Amino acid sequence: MMLRKHLCNLHRGLASAEDLLMLVIVISMAVIAVTQIIMRNTFGGGLLWADAYTRISVLWIAMLGAMSASRSQKHIAIDIVMQRLPLAYRHIGLRISHALTALVCFVTAWFSADFVLQERSFAAIAFGQIPVWWCQSIIPVAFAVMGLRYFLAVFFASSITAETTS
Secondary structure (H helix, E strand, O other): OHHHHHHHHHHHHHHHHHHHHHHHHHHHHHHHHHHHHHHHHHHOOOOOOHHHHHHHHHHHHHHHHHHHHHHOOOOOOOOHHHHHOOHHHHHHHHHHHHHHHHHHHHHHHHHHHHHHHHHHHHOOEEEOOEEHHHHHOHHHHHHHHHHHHHHHHHHHOOHHHHHHHO
């Protein structure tokens, strides 16, 4: 019981951090886009790093959005098999589905982490003094978080989601 409570608290904290980060990125993208438009129309030029920042922000929003969808299990799913299973077996089918999803997420996290480490060795700069690999680091982190959520869902079914969304 104590582990479940700690996991729910961790889940709630992570969800709040994801939501806050997503909000900050969206607001910053809007402010930078408006600033960029004003500067181009008024001064004939804009911020050199704004386009790169916007592209990277879209990546971060997409990954944070995927994490958010996985948190509430509102992701896109092909569940034709689950619909065809008898009610008595759907619980088992759901656990198998969560396990396979976790496996795919962990494998993707592994390979994307390798990709980010390769990018680190190139030492390319995204904008300002920020390396490209810092910007891409959201990919393995997001897939690892999603994998962890689905892994826990195998054992706790939807109780973590139900307790944290209520």
